[in-house]
Amino acid sequence: MSPEAASHSSGASNACIEVRVTDMRVDVRDSKNRTAGKLTFDRAAWVAFLAEMRAPGSAGR
Numbered sequence: 001m002s003p004e005a006a007s008h009s010s011g012a013s014n015a016c017i018e019v020r021v022t023d024m025r026v027d028v029r030d031s032k033n034r035t036a037g038k039l040t041f042d043r044a045a046w047v048a049f050l051a052e053m054r055a056p057g058s059a060g061r
Helices: 043-054
Strands: 017-021 025-030 039-043
Touching: 025 043, 039 043
Parallel strands: none
Antiparallel strands: 017 025, 025 039
C-alpha cells in the first residue's frame, strides 16, 4: 500500500490515518500500526462517509 497521510489530524489524540484512493476503492489504515491491516471501501461509500463527517452537527465536526 502506498498511501498518503491525512492532511489533518487531532494533535491532542495523536490519531492519524493513511488513505490510498484508486479508481475503484479506497484503502485506509492506521499510520501508527501499519501491520494491523487496512479497511477497504468502494469509492461511493467513502464519498458518502466524508459528506456525513463534513456535515454541520455531525460526529466529524
